[in-house]
Amino acid sequence: MGIIKLETKDKKRKVTNNRMTNKNLLSGNEAIARGAYEAGVKVGVGYPGTPSTEILENFTKYEDVVTEWSVNEKVAMEVGLGSALAGKRTLVTMKHVGLNVAADPLFTASYIGANAGMVVVVADDPDLHSSQNEQDSRHYARAAKVPMLEPSDSQEAKEFVRYACELSEGFDTPIFLRSVTRISHSKTVVAFEPKLNYEHDKGFEKENIKKHVMIPAFARQRHFVVEDRMKALEEFSNRIEINRIEKGKGEIAFVTAGLCYNYVKEVFPEADIFKIGMVYPLPMRNLLEFCKGYEKVYVVEELDPFIEDQLKARGANNIVGKEILPVTGEYSPELIYTAITGNKFKGMEVGIKPFARPPMLCPGCPHAQTFNAMNKLGLTVSGDIGCYTLGTLPPYSAMHACVDMGASIPFAQGIELAQGSEFKHDVVAVIGDSTFAHSGITGLINAAYNKRRILVIVLDNSTTAMTGMQPNPFNGSTITGEETVVIDYQKLAEAIGIKKDNFRTVTAYKEEIISETIQELLAKKELCLMVVTGPCLIYKRKKEKNNG
Amino acid sequence: MDKIKNILMVGVGGQGIITASDILSEAALLDGHDVKKSEIHGMSQRGGSVFAHIRYGKKVYSPTIKTGEADVLLSLELIETVRWLSYANEKTKVILSETKIQPQTVKEYPESVIDSLKKKFKDFYLVNPIEINKQNGSHKVLNTTLLGVLSNLLEISDKSWEKAMENLVPKGTYESNLSAFSLGKKLFS
Ligand code: SF4
Numbered sequence: 001m002g003i004i005k006l007e008t009k010d011k012k013r014k015v016t017n018n019r020m021t022n023k024n025l026l027s028g029n030e031a032i033a034r035g036a037y038e039a040g041v042k043v044g045v046g047y048p049g050t051p052s053t054e055i056l057e058n059f060t061k062y063e064d065v066v067t068e069w070s071v072n073e074k075v076a077m078e079v080g081l082g083s084a085l086a087g088k089r090t091l092v093t094m095k096h097v098g099l100n101v102a103a104d105p106l107f108t109a110s111y112i113g114a115n116a117g118m119v120v121v122v123a124d125d126p127d128l129h130s131s132q133n134e135q136d137s138r139h140y141a142r143a144a145k146v147p148m149l150e151p152s153d154s155q156e157a158k159e160f161v162r163y164a165c166e167l168s169e170g171f172d173t174p175i176f177l178r179s180v181t182r183i184s185h186s187k188t189v190v191a192f193e194p195k196l197n198y199e200h201d202k203g204f205e206k207e208n209i210k211k212h213v214m215i216p217a218f219a220r221q222r223h224f225v226v227e228d229r230m231k232a233l234e235e236f237s238n239r240i241e242i243n244r245i246e247k248g249k250g251e252i253a254f255v256t257a258g259l260c261y262n263y264v265k266e267v268f269p270e271a272d273i274f275k276i277g278m279v280y281p282l283p284m285r286n287l288l289e290f291c292k293g294y295e296k297v298y299v300v301e302e303l304d305p306f307i308e309d310q311l312k313a314r315g316a317n318n319i320v321g322k323e324i325l326p327v328t329g330e331y332s333p334e335l336i337y338t339a340i341t342g343n344k345f346k347g348m349e350v351g352i353k354p355f356a357r358p359p360m361l362c363p364g365c366p367h368a369q370t371f372n373a374m375n376k377l378g379l380t381v382s383g384d385i386g387c388y389t390l391g392t393l394p395p396y397s398a399m400h401a402c403v404d405m406g407a408s409i410p411f412a413q414g415i416e417l418a419q420g421s422e423f424k425h426d427v428v429a430v431i432g433d434s435t436f437a438h439s440g441i442t443g444l445i446n447a448a449y450n451k452r453r454i455l456v457i458v459l460d461n462s463t464t465a466m467t468g469m470q471p472n473p474f475n476g477s478t479i480t481g482e483e484t485v486v487i488d489y490q491k492l493a494e495a496i497g498i499k500k501d502n503f504r505t506v507t508a509y510k511e512e513i514i515s516e517t518i519q520e521l522l523a524k525k526e527l528c529l530m531v532v533t534g535p536c537l538i539y540k541r542k543k544e545k546n547n548g
Numbered sequence: 549m550d551k552i553k554n555i556l557m558v559g560v561g562g563q564g565i566i567t568a569s570d571i572l573s574e575a576a577l578l579d580g581h582d583v584k585k586s587e588i589h590g591m592s593q594r595g596g597s598v599f600a601h602i603r604y605g606k607k608v609y610s611p612t613i614k615t616g617e618a619d620v621l622l623s624l625e626l627i628e629t630v631r632w633l634s635y636a637n638e639k640t641k642v643i644l645s646e647t648k649i650q651p652q653t654v655k656e657y658p659e660s661v662i663d664s665l666k667k668k669f670k671d672f673y674l675v676n677p678i679e680i681n682k683q684n685g686s687h688k689v690l691n692t693t694l695l696g697v698l699s700n701l702l703e704i705s706d707k708s709w710e711k712a713m714e715n716l717v718p719k720g721t722y723e724s725n726l727s728a729f730s731l732g733k734k735l736f737s
Contacts, residue, residue: 182611187611348634354631360595
């Protein structure tokens, strides 16, 4: 099988150092898109989410590729798997919380494998620049038994996509490429290479049901294959150039990966470093051997002690990591330096305390009137993920819960269930158009089916505003701007059993009408759907600019 | 040049920091340097505080500047200058456009910010945006004038600055940007 082939190929593989011959400044996300293009990736799918969004947006610009914004990450993962099994190199993109949505197919994709390369890019967000949690996606690699690469700058981000395709094919597995916000949104120098014309010899094999149909009898067999593959991958991990030792003066030693590698180099340029490019499975034999050579080895990794725990579990007892480094937030060169040496960096101050600038709805945002109305009515508002999440903060102060995409509708149902006959009919669920398509519809179906009595308000601003104006199934265009169907709210409501009279559409600009409609619908004490329409201001301006 | 140059640009979402920092990064790249740039996206663009770290030199590792190590702090908003001061030291050169952006939720804008800053820094370049906009005949190229001021403090060739602007400013605005840049260059030279 492919492993042998890869081994010889990999011996020759060097991480490019000739950055000065052909230089371009690319963000990590642009570099991943470029890498996919150069690797002959044909299909790109994903769901927008900061910091991952620009990967697919940039990939779409290359010729001879097909792309889509899928309705959610689970769908993207499934489309991607189909595409890879049909013989085309495939890129699937999402942010860390999106990977939770895609986790179901992910765990089985690992059993099924891939024909042509299937690269799943997941972008984590340490310090929660724009996310609801700070989870560490590396755990998914381990849990789903899917290998994971992690680049430390844009050049590596580009190269690792190609390498990931080769590994995916060689080991017949989907593979992760992990980024973090500060890789995705930092620009560093990248050398371009020509596009590879990749053709996989196999298309989708209809006969191969033992590999593609995961009924228990077949899946049981596949699990052995997966375990063998992971063993082979760990062995392989010990022999590849992207997991390497950089010898310094031998006075201080580090194990690190991704962005943190550059931080360590910045403050300890003469350290001995084991730089990990494949964060799962780890090159354990080499790592343990490396660690033996020192009295103390610092493991530097953002978020969880993923590498550290595995090293400790395998007997490395001279590891220092989270005892001195935080599990929350982003790292920085000085944070690492201070943790290790105790010396602080000093900056200036003038004794003036700058006021905070919390993010806010843009002045004139279409969501404003609805939030004002809900605030004045004193409603309990179950909220969702999008610009309108900012309705939580003053001056609106009109949202009281927000868990994940699509959660607003079921959350409100939970309140109703808990309160039973005490339910006061002052609970509304708000959700945006893109989020409604992502995972709100299933919640609404649940409400209709179970005869719940809540009011659901869709705030339709004609776009996915928070992540930068991506189209979605409610506004009539695809990722490339092509015209497409628009889901009809009214027909949808009817189809799932919401009474005709319990459905309303109102414009976003008349607070009075919004307020009256809310009261009228709440008084019905039945499941109601209300759509508030008004395009996002920024989106409107952008559109006018493009047309004019 | 072995020493890495660290430039921190700060301001408020919508002020055009990203484009200005792109132009500087591109110019440094065209001059043959290794360049890394880190910026903020997403939520913070909705009226939030925005920054861009630009670092260039022979070989750059971290995309972010260390505390106290900015060579230049270029600020588009008064109070943002204060927010990011921890990246500066006494030798840091400060370029400040005297703009005040007060969020709805803030009642009083702190006073005497400029005086306190002036006392701390020897190299302090204060730009009056109203004056500059008058001279440029447009408010759209203010940042380019600030880049012109910045160019006096860095050793990047004019050719690279010009090429970077040509590559990155909107089509048809190259000429106006070029003259805004020269205005800044003359301002404090
Ligand atoms: S981007 Fe659009 S939807 Fe979001 S706050 Fe601004 S106007 Fe409102």
